Amino acid sequence: MKRAVVLLSGGVDSATTLAIAKEEGYELFALSFRYGQRHQIEVISAQRIAKSLGVKAHRVIEIDLRAIGGSALTDAIDVPKNRSENEISSGIPITYVPARNTIFLSYALAWAEVINAADIFIGVNALDYSGYPDCRPEFILQFQKLARLATKTGVEGKRYCIHAPLIDLTKAQIIAKGAKLGVQFSLTISCYDPASDGGACGECDSCLLRAKGFCEAGIPDPTRYAKLSS
């Protein structure tokens, strides 16, 4: 059975990506990170999702991006709230974490090499997150080239492949696809700034995109909010 390492954050996109890898027949090795993000509740979601989709193994790696800083997700900077669609889609947001997907894919590559997998799945999306440079197709392709040069097995001929199956889908399309594959969205969390009990704020970019996605997909939104969003 061919194996895949799947990056799993605990959100809608990575849960759907995991379900896609499963549908494609891979034995699943899920990889999550505790990186000093404000929303550590993500990791609990990731564990529940991994279990629900029957992964072979799930590793949670501790990394300390706070030592580096530079993002509203790791530093004491306010997460923007209630931005318009125009604001969300323009420029690079302060929730950008420097080189985050490069770091995440590097770990995924290391694990893939150890477990003898050639396939890595990442749930990046270039539409809703057009401002994030490391969510673009050209970044993914470049990392794939790097993977083949960076590793013992790559040099020996293994054709590492970085799969980004959601890269050109809208959030509504992602949700529709995930629902079709049986993803339990009630287990996922997307909020950048959840309450201490894990309830979503309903006002950050990620909450707004998620709510819009469920609405457009015509699928009931199972999100538990911490308070009524304005």
Added chain:
Amino acid sequence: MKRAVVLLSGGVDSATTLAIAKEEGYELFALSFRYGQRHQIEVISAQRIAKSLGVKAHRVIEIDLRAIGGSALTDAIDVPKNRSENEISSGIPITYVPARNTIFLSYALAWAEVINAADIFIGVNALDYSGYPDCRPEFILQFQKLARLATKTGVEGKRYCIHAPLIDLTKAQIIAKGAKLGVQFSLTISCYDPASDGGACGECDSCLLRAKGFCEAGIPDPTRYAKLSS
């Protein structure tokens, strides 16, 4: 003053690389890792070297490569001893750590972006470590391309540059260059399997290459050995 992030392991190569970056006029930001390697004494060496060369800042990041495994440097696998030069230079050794330099450079890139540096120095060497895929020029060049695509500042036009000034030098040439630049080699440690007091084993690939380098450079070897090597 232009800034550089310099990867600093605590060995001869990275110490010399740091001294080269200093000579080239950079303000120095040294970056080290605790990655579950057997030789944690490395980090203490790195701290002393960083201080001796007057770095602006030194960060030590904890990363858990043991969670991934796959190397004699992180797992309970014996480090090979007393290999011949032929054995050392042929094939990929079991001291290879999967995707290590990809992970290290990813962190360096993240920090470079945060502190507004465009330059990253890494002391890889393609001669003595020809077996390590992520010590080759083509890997370094590929990572440089990735850096420009992976980051906010890269997309905005910053030309990230990955410097590998030792890549085609022999160990003797590296030591001669370091000596000329005033590197205190007594502060460095190269051993893959040091004793608990930090003394070098004198028998692993790294000890053998180091001893040969000092010998060929005609520079007294300040290495403190744990026992007489056979």
